[in-house]
Amino acid sequence: MNPYSDTPSPAQAQAGKLASVFGLQNHGLSNLRCAYWNLSTGPLYEEAVFRGEAQVAHLGPMVVNTGKHTARSAGDKFVVRDPSTEDHIWWGEYNRPYSQERFDALRMRLQAFLQGRDVFVQDCYGGADPEHNLPIRIITEKAWHSLFARTMFQKIRNTELQHHVPEFTIISAPSFHGSPIIDGTRSETFIILNFAERLAVIGGSNYAGEIKKSIFTVLNFLLPLQGVLPMHCSANVGDDGDVALFFGLSGTGKTTLSADPSRHLIGDDEHGWSDNGIFNFEDGCYAKVIRLSPEAEPQIYACTRRFGTILENVVMDPISRRLDLNDDTLTENTRGAYPLEYIDNHLPGKMAGHPRNVIFLTCDASGVMPPISRLTPDQAIYHFISGYTSKIAGTEIGMGVEPVSTFSACFGGPFMVHHPYRYAEMLRSRVLQHGATCWLVNTGWTGGSFGIGKRISIQHTRGLLNAALTGKLRDVPYRKDPVFGFEVPERCHGIPSEILNPVNTWGDRDEYAHKYRALAQRFIENFKLIKDGCPDDIVVSGPHIAEGQGV
Numbered sequence: 173m174n175p176y177s178d179t180p181s182p183a184q185a186q187a188g189k190l191a192s193v194f195g196l197q198n199h200g201l202s203n204l205r206c207a208y209w210n211l212s213t214g215p216l217y218e219e220a221v222f223r224g225e226a227q228v229a230h231l232g233p234m235v236v237n238t239g240k241h242t243a244r245s246a247g248d249k250f251v252v253r254d255p256s257t258e259d260h261i262w263w264g265e266y267n268r269p270y271s272q273e274r275f276d277a278l279r280m281r282l283q284a285f286l287q288g289r290d291v292f293v294q295d296c297y298g299g300a301d302p303e304h305n306l307p308i309r310i311i312t313e314k315a316w317h318s319l320f321a322r323t324m325f326q327k328i329r330n331t332e333l334q335h336h337v338p339e340f341t342i343i344s345a346p347s348f349h350g351s352p353i354i355d356g357t358r359s360e361t362f363i364i365l366n367f368a369e370r371l372a373v374i375g376g377s378n379y380a381g382e383i384k385k386s387i388f389t390v391l392n393f394l395l396p397l398q399g400v401l402p403m404h405c406s407a408n409v410g411d412d413g414d415v416a417l418f419f420g421l422s423g424t425g426k427t428t429l430s431a432d433p434s435r436h437l438i439g440d441d442e443h444g445w446s447d448n449g450i451f452n453f454e455d456g457c458y459a460k461v462i463r464l465s466p467e468a469e470p471q472i473y474a475c476t477r478r479f480g481t482i483l484e485n486v487v488m489d490p491i492s493r494r495l496d497l498n499d500d501t502l503t504e505n506t507r508g509a510y511p512l513e514y515i516d517n518h519l520p521g522k523m524a525g526h527p528r529n530v531i532f533l534t535c536d537a538s539g540v541m542p543p544i545s546r547l548t549p550d551q552a553i554y555h556f557i558s559g560y561t562s563k564i565a566g567t568e569i570g571m572g573v574e575p576v577s578t579f580s581a582c583f584g585g586p587f588m589v590h591h592p593y594r595y596a597e598m599l600r601s602r603v604l605q606h607g608a609t610c611w612l613v614n615t616g617w618t619g620g621s622f623g624i625g626k627r628i629s630i631q632h633t634r635g636l637l638n639a640a641l642t643g644k645l646r647d648v649p650y651r652k653d654p655v656f657g658f659e660v661p662e663r664c665h666g667i668p669s670e671i672l673n674p675v676n677t678w679g680d681r682d683e684y685a686h687k688y689r690a691l692a693q694r695f696i697e698n699f700k701l702i703k704d705g706c707p708d709d710i711v712v713s714g715p716h717i718a719e720g721q722g723v
Contacts, residue, residue, distance in 0.1 A: 181290075182218035183211055192295055192336045199311065199341055199371070200279070203287040210295055210333055211318065213480050219292075219315035226316050230493045232479030233508075235486055236316050241377040242485050242503035244385060245361045246586045248376075252366040260393070262591045270356070270364055275373075278355050278364070282373055285348045292318035295336040296325035298387050300522035301451035304400050304444060308387060309338035313345040320380040320482055323456040323509050325387070340390050344374040344383055367393055380484065380509065384458060385587055388442050391453060393589040401445040401598040404584030406430035407438040407452070409524040415450055416641055417443070419583040420533030421561045422505075423575075425615040427459045428630070429533070429637060431471050436519040439512065445527075445602055452522035457515070461486060461508045464497045468630050471515050472508070473497075481510040526606040529641055530599075531613050532583065537562035537575035539617035539625040540674055540688040544636045545658040546650065550713040552610035553600045557592045557702060557710070558695060559583045562616060575622055577691075579698040593705045611640055612658060619677040621687065632667055639664050655692045656715045692717050 190210035196202075208219065217234060220226040226236045250270035251261060261267050292312045299305035310321035328336060349360035361376035363386060372386045392402045405419040406426045415438070420426040427440040439452030440459065459472050461483065466473040475481050476495060484507040487499035500506070512518045532555050534541060547555060559582055562575035579585075581592035588595065603610060615633055619625035639645045650659040651673075663669050670676040678684040692715035703711050 181206075182222055183208060183215035186211070186215060190330060190333045191293075193334055194337045196291070196293070196311070199343065200283045201286055201291070201311070202283075204291055205288050206290045208290065208292045208315070208318070210293065210330075211322075213319060213322070216292075216315050216319040216322070220319065223315055225314055227488065228493070229483070229488050229495055231477040233476060233481040233483050233495075234316065234319070235483045235488050235495075237502065238378040238380070238484055241361065241379040243379060243505045244381050244586070245359075245363070245377055245379075248358050248361045249363040249586070250357070250365070251589070252364065252368065254366075254368040257367045257393075260397075261589055266586045267589060272366075274356050275364060275366055278350065278362070279371075279373060282343065282345060282348055282375065286313070286345060289313065294318050294321040294325070295328055295333055295338065296321060297328060298325060298340075298391055299444060299451060299453050300326055300455075301444065301446060301448065303448070304395065304398060304446055304451070306391060306394065307336060307339045309336075309341040310383060311341065311343045312383075313347060314378070316482065317344055317380055317383060320509055321383060323480070323482065323511055324384050324454050324458065326455045338370075340370045340372070340387070342372045342374065342383055342386055346374075346376065346378040348375040350375055365389060380482070381458065381507070384454075388453065389587045389589060391442070391444070392587050395444055396590055396594055396598065399447070401595060401602065402453075403443050403445060403599075404441070404582065404587060405443055406440045407443050407450050407524070407527075408432060408435040409438060409519060410435050410641065413525055414529070414641065415524045415527040416529040416531060417450070417527050418531045418533055419556070421535075421559070421563070421580055421583055422460065423563070424533035424535045424561055425630070425633065426533055427457065428469050428472065429615075429633065431469070431515055432634070432638075433471070433517060434638075435641075436517050437512070437515050438519050438522055438524055445598075449523065449525040450527065452512070454512070455522070456509055456511050458507060458509050460505065461497055462500055462504055462506045475510040475514045476508055478510065478514060481508055481514070483508050526602070527608045528606075530603060530608050530610045531637070531640075532556065532611070533613050533615055534561045535575065536560075536614045536616035536691075537577055537622040538687050538691050539619065539621040539678075540684060540691055541612070541614040541616070542653070542660045542674055543614050543618070543628055543632065543671055544640065544645075545612045545653065545656070545660050546645070547610040547612055547658050548713070549600060549603050549610065550709055551656075551658055552603060553596045553710050554699070554713040555612055556583070556599060557581055557596050557706065558698060558714070559585060560695065562622075575616075577694070579694075581702060591705050592702055596706075596710070609640075613637065618671055618674055620679070625677070628671070632671065635666050636664055639667075655688060655717060657713075689717055
């Protein structure tokens with residue numbers, strides 16, 4: 173059905189009921205066919221189905237196909253260079269400069285493109301802490317993108333919507349394509365942030381993760397200027413108030429491991445650390461769901477069977493409408509977006525105190541890193557700045573089947589706007605001030621590299637984390653790693669002792685030693701690229717390779 177026919181859409185009568193007096197003309201949008209303001213979940217379901225954007229699966233989740241882009245297009249992100257902000261920005265691979273003149277021209281063409289079309293508006297907040305939340309507005313071409321924004325960001329009471337004035341706005345129009353010749357973009361896809369104008373524009377991509385990560389990038393720029401540390405991490409808290417942070421890139425287990433039935437989930441992906449403690453940026457979760465297991469990940473699995481969950485690129489039987497979470501035909505990066513409240517033990521306020529434990533999750537595809545190591549504060553900052561992991565298939569465009577080892581500053585390089593040490597210095601001061609213990613946890617391979625060894629059992633990882641968080645690893649004997657210098661526990665109740673020292677799981681000890689030294693050398697070479705601006709005590713806290721050194 174053509175949504176621009178004379179047939180009224182399901183929510184057309186309610187389109188402007190929750191509109192803000194700060195209208196769309198303030199964003200240069202005029203002559204629109206209809207603007208649908210702050211629709212709730214039910215009407216957005218109806219609109220998405222009416223427009224052919226989505227289908228409803230068995231038990232109620234919404235299923236969408238994002239088309240060409242099934243992951244973030246990291247190479248298509250730009251930041252407008254202007255005199256008021258350029259000195260704060262870490263220009264380079266992730267923050268490519270874009271001219272104000274080209275931005276003005278692109279924006280005007282986008283505004284013209286949207287004339288005569290429907291748009292959907294969600295007014296929200298980024299951040300659960302009232303002292304540091306950011307009023308935002310998400311304007312989308314797609315109804316299901318509006319539901320995604322409503323699911324992921326902090327909601328506003330209906331009584332307050334009329335007077336909402338955004339301090340940052342995103343306009344997302346997947347049907348509008350950039351022109352590399354005219355616009356100076358890399359492709360027809362673009363994600364361009366203008367901090368001076370408090371505006372971001374997204375075009376050429378239907379992948380909803382671009383909206384989520386654009387707001388995260390904005391918060392990564394603004395919050396450090398207010399003395400708040402933004403973090404790419406999940407967070408949970410025990411009954412006695414002990415907060416744990418889990419840093420990690422996609423595929424490291426950040427979402428899965430923080431959804432622990434014995435602890436309360438603060439959030440699964442993005443948080444701030446202020447003088448008051450930890451707070452979630454979001455109101456929803458965005459989890460990988462490929463091959464999700466009801467036994468290993470029961471809470472997240474249950475969310476894929478609920479009304480209000482959005483499933484991206486999950487294969488569904490067209491007749492029975494039943495899902496096949498094991499089918500990677502469309503992508504390895506199948507995703508589910510669902511409200512945080514769908515996790516039984518979530519923390520309603522999404523705020524807690526200062527962390528006792530800080531965990532860095534790495535997915536080591538070479539199979540040589542210990543499953544858990546204890547770090548000194550300086551070692552922690554070295555590993556935080558390095559951000560070593562292996563990218564898992566599907567999380568970015570161009571990824572193949574095999575994991576690719578990489579370094580991503582602060583375990584979130586594509587979203588960092590300031591120099592990595594700006595964030596690292598803030599983390600270091602907070603770790604020292606509050607006496608947090610730092611851990612490096614490998615959720616990758618053991619017994620050999622990818623293709624030879626196997627992925628570390630999630631039960632073993634959970635067992636080691638629980639021992640760390642409950643203090644059971646405090647009094648066990650440790651060995652000092654001869655290359656990285658961190659401390660590795662020699663035993664942990666319920667965990668096979670041989671996996672604690674990875675060399676014991678390899679059939680060829682010499683091959684293990686060769687791989688381990690090669691990884692250490694990669695750390696050293698990577699840090700040379702970002703050591704400018706880092707103090708010497710951090711630089712020397714990385715690995716050391718001696719001639720003929722064993723492991």
